[in-house]
Amino acid sequence: MRIAMIGTGYVGLVSGACFADFGHQVTCVDKDAGKIAALLRGEIPIFEPGLDDLVASNVKAKRLDFTTDLTGPVAEADAVFIAVGTPSRRGDGHADLTYVHSAAREIAAALSGFTVVVTKSTVPVGTGDEVERLIRETNPSADVAVASNPEFLREGAAIRDFKFPDRIVVGTSDERARKVMGDIYRPLSLNQAPLMFTARRTAELIKYAANAFLATKITFINEIADLSEKVGANVQEVARGIGLDNRIGSKFLHAGPGFGGSCFPKDTRALVKIALDHDVQLRIVEAVLGVNDNRKRAMARKVANAVGGNLRGKTVAVLGLTFKPDTDDMREAPSIPLVTGLLDMGAKVRAHDPVGMEQARKELPDIEYCEDPYECVRGADALVIVTEWVQFRALDLDRIKSAMAQPVVVDLRNIYRADDMAAHGFVYESIGRGVEP
Ligand code: NAD
CATH class of the missing domain: 3.40.50.720 (NAD(P)-binding Rossmann-like Domain)
Known part of the structure; x- marks a missing residue:
């Protein structure tokens, strides 16, 4: 052909x-x-x-x-x-x-x-x-x-x-x-x-319905993560416990900083508009959009809370800028509202991403870009892991700690274990991993 x-x-x-x-x-x-x-x-x-x-x-x-x-x-x-x-x-x-x-x-x-x-x-x-x-x-x-x-x-x-x-x-x-x-x-x-x-219209709707459903799944587990933190439950185990049910399935149940990327935000927004044009209100999808937008903004406050509430004059190191690993795509990446929020709160931001820095410079011109994770954390008061690149999964934690001004790590992708981080002397925050009283 x-x-x-x-x-x-x-x-x-x-x-x-x-x-x-x-x-x-x-x-x-x-x-x-x-x-x-x-x-x-x-x-x-x-x-x-x-x-x-x-x-x-x-x-x-x-x-x-x-x-x-x-x-x-x-x-x-x-x-x-x-x-x-x-x-x-x-x-x-x-x-x-x-x-x-x-x-x-x-x-x-x-x-x-x-x-x-x-x-x-x-x-x-x-x-x-x-x-x-x-x-x-x-x-x-x-x-x-x-x-x-x-x-x-x-x-x-x-x-x-x-x-x-x-x-x-x-x-x-x-x-x-x-x-x-x-x-x-x-x-x-x-x-x-x-x-x-x-039929043609059905095919067109299948794509939007699929993306809206996946965005809903992510947003659902993110809200369960918030509840897990409050009640002392572990969202990763909750996700596994529900995901093993074949009717639910284990994919797209990873709690994090909110979905971004070139498709989910724009496609869920468009689906809501398509429905309204036909006098249908998709209230679940509307709620997903609202919850997700608030969540992305809330991540900067989470970092501020981890360093005692005030970011003015503090340096924050950000690892990972692209909306997910293995791409250089920065479209609607959660790192953008996070970094913007940190700057608004008076922080200085240093960042590193394995392949996304060229694209990121266009979106986030007012931060310092670093060639590797260890240079990035130098003198930082907090380290935030935003994208779970494989390169960040086995950092030399002693080296990271000694380079930082304060040993505070906010892991928005839950790639480290709380007990390991505590053993290395870090103040460690992650997503939805509450501690049972
Ligand atoms: P993109 O922005 O990477 O690429 C689009 C390209 O089209 C650009 O290079 C642009 O220069 C070119 N273009 C625009 N008008 C043109 C014209 N008249 N003639 C020739 N070229 C033209 O976009 P993308 O991420 O590849 O997405 C394309 C579509 O696929 C979108 O509708 C998107 O929602 C959908 N989609 C994207 C993904 C994804 O992961 N990126 C996945 C599934 C579906």
Whole structure:
């Protein structure tokens, strides 16, 4: 199959490289000339484990190439995937569809022969109808079917998720589109990936419902963590105790500083707006958003309390800035409200992240960036672990303690044990690990 991937970001580049690896002929297109030039030089513009080798081997096999001009690749394609960004619209939280709509118009003008246009971007219910309308308006003679194929990969494990998905959802009622999509994903049947065909609007809603449900699960355990602290229970054991129930499942039950990232906050916000537009109030999802926003802000107060209530003139070392490990993505990372809160309270902040510092500088220009964890904690009155990078799981605790001005550690990911930390002489705070009286 010939595939054109419009938008070469986290989703477009990973999906394009994986499709090429299945044996398809893929061209990844992006408007960002710098990104395409880097890819043509063999450089990967994002950090995603394994992506450099996957791209290199498929470029070498001549199954994957890159361009800023969609005309040729779209004309030749059996399927054109739209994988452009759908950020939160400023002001109201709706999904901003500007990029999707302009991609649809550009694609329409270049179509030739029967083509399936597939929205892979996360888009509100009904966007497929609008993409189809825009294409027909721009190019009335186009022979096209518009399908929805939401993407469920996670940054940091994106290639594995793409190649071994729990399911593939395809929304279309067009028989020819069904055949093309079946052919594109056939290689995954070897990995037992269920291919679920559904109507287009249902597919669009599945993506938002999935993200809202996962965000709810995280927020639920975060509230149980708060209660655990008050009643002297351990949230990690509570999570294990409930997660072993198959009806609940153990994933997404790790208490922490609140969810962030490029998807959960914007997609839960958008789902609430989509529902309101249809006179439906999703009160659970609204509550999740409110609870999560408050929680992210509360983390700075947690740090202040750990050092006695006042951060003015204090130095705080922050380890981990990206919204999760194994990515350089800083979009809506919990570190941003945390660090901003610390600065507002008068603290000086030093930070280290294994790969996210370049992106972080754009969001957090007023802090000091350090090359390694030990330099970061030098002279600090508190150390806050914000992202659970594997590099932070086995720090030399004696070295950390002797470098700090005060041995205070606030572990927002529960990666250390309270008894170990006490044995090393730290004042140690974590999330939801109350002590039984
Ligand atoms: P991204 O910002 O990393 O990439 C989007 C790319 O599209 C950018 O490089 C941009 O330059 C390009 N672009 C915009 N308009 C274009 C046009 N008209 N022609 C060509 N290129 C254009 O975004 P992302 O994280 O890859 O997300 C893309 C979509 O996938 C979003 O809807 C997102 O919600 C969804 N999604 C993301 C993830 C994730 O983990 N990042 C997971 C699942 C779904």
